Amino acid sequence: KQWYQRRVRVLSIGCAMLGAGHVTALEVDPDAIEDLAGNLEEYEMDNVDVVQCDVTAPSSFKEGVFDTAIMNPPFGTKNNEGIDMVFLDRALELCRGSVYSFHKSSTREFITRRMESRGYHVTVLAEMKFSIPQMYKMHRKKEVLVDVDFIRVARER
Amino acid sequence: MKLLTHNMMKSHCKGVTNGFPLKLSSTKVDVKEVEFNADFITRMLDRLEWGALVEAARQLGVGDSLPEMAPEEGGDEELLRSVHHVLLEVEVTEGELECPETGRRFPIRNGIPDMRLNEEE
Numbered sequence: 001k002q003w004y005q006r007r008v009r010v011l012s013i014g015c016a017m018l019g020a021g022h023v024t025a026l027e028v029d030p031d032a033i034e035d036l037a038g039n040l041e042e043y044e045m046d047n048v049d050v051v052q053c054d055v056t057a058p059s060s061f062k063e064g065v066f067d068t069a070i071m072n073p074p075f076g077t078k079n080n081e082g083i084d085m086v087f088l089d090r091a092l093e094l095c096r097g098s099v100y101s102f103h104k105s106s107t108r109e110f111i112t113r114r115m116e117s118r119g120y121h122v123t124v125l126a127e128m129k130f131s132i133p134q135m136y137k138m139h140r141k142k143e144v145l146v147d148v149d150f151i152r153v154a155r156e157r
Numbered sequence: 158m159k160l161l162t163h164n165m166m167k168s169h170c171k172g173v174t175n176g177f178p179l180k181l182s183s184t185k186v187d188v189k190e191v192e193f194n195a196d197f198i199t200r201m202l203d204r205l206e207w208g209a210l211v212e213a214a215r216q217l218g219v220g221d222s223l224p225e226m227a228p229e230e231g232g233d234e235e236l237l238r239s240v241h242h243v244l245l246e247v248e249v250t251e252g253e254l255e256c257p258e259t260g261r262r263f264p265i266r267n268g269i270p271d272m273r274l275n276e277e278e
Contacts, residue, residue, distance in 0.1 A: 022159075024165070046190075046191050047245065052272060057274065059167075059169055061166055062166070
């Protein structure tokens, strides 16, 4: 595939390059896994394990086994509302430390209230704009810019 | 799939009370050198379920270098290197994970376990 057509799966590679002791990539979509495996080979990553699983289903991992999670969850659409919260909840279940994640800025208040009511502390680390290409017929524009927060959800110490 | 990952995983089949550890079997195992990080291995020691690690390592034929009991913190470097080797350098490329209660099998292909269940499961 042309490089610009291949969806890039680089979060895990970034973590490995920045000195993580070990990285586990959780992904359900077979195409994404193929892309990821290709990237891992190309970048000669020897310390990233991939597990094909659905994080919205009961977990294949024990609680608290990871130090930290970094993720770019789906934002939730008309038929998939709340999926970003499911990802966040699952990440917090599996990690003993902080979770880093991307969420629509429009959900910032909701996420903050929800997390703080459970004893977590939310910090917005960066504000960005994501370009979402037209994927469905119902999207009228070719491309849409969405305001996105990069957040850290931390346990109070 | 490395043995570190196997040690973190459990079965999520419906109705299972204790899905850990998943039974491991392999048809293809590869050994790849991975840079040794003593601090990381030391930190992982009290997170591992040692019995399950030894059992899985023996299943793959690499359990001889591991002691029966989990090493104390601050174990000597030679021991840490043995643990490092078993945790991170032995890859199950082709094989299966099996739920200890239901017997449901999850394939490992190209080093990647597929844990997806059907709707009914």
